[in-house]
Amino acid sequence: MIQLLSLAEQLRLVGFALVVMGLVHIVLPRLLDWPADLSGTTLLTRQVSYAHLFFIGAACVVLGALPLFCAPELLGGTPLSTVLLAGQTAFWGLRWAAQFVYFSPLLWRGKPLFTLGHVALAVLWTWVTGVFAVALARSAGWG
Numbered sequence: 001m002i003q004l005l006s007l008a009e010q011l012r013l014v015g016f017a018l019v020v021m022g023l024v025h026i027v028l029p030r031l032l033d034w035p036a037d038l039s040g041t042t043l044l045t046r047q048v049s050y051a052h053l054f055f056i057g058a059a060c061v062v063l064g065a066l067p068l069f070c071a072p073e074l075l076g077g078t079p080l081s082t083v084l085l086a087g088q089t090a091f092w093g094l095r096w097a098a099q100f101v102y103f104s105p106l107l108w109r110g111k112p113l114f115t116l117g118h119v120a121l122a123v124l125w126t127w128v129t130g131v132f133a134v135a136l137a138r139s140a141g142w143g
Helices: 007-024 034-038 043-074 079-101 112-140
Strands: none
Touching (some): 007 043, 079 112
């Protein structure tokens, strides 16, 4: 089978995608019409919602910068690289599971744009988790 991208290139691409995902959080409230949805809630609920949004976006950027700029080091097989890859695999694997377990199909079924978003995110989290899992296996000497 022809390998289109090396594992290091896949890690860089995953990192880039995660950084972009983090930056999308800047416009996400407007895309999802949060100002209208949150207008009837308490100040505390609004501020917690936006604070969580900021830190989730920041986490995506930070977690994406690691493979974007340090892919070869992550594949180095050191204890630190193996732990970092294990953490990334677990974190994004949980995000993958949330796509199917937590988010109700009522949110996207019958809504073409939301259905497209659900499918795109399912593919994204599958790819991200898969790349980190393969990198972990290689770093840990399992494969």
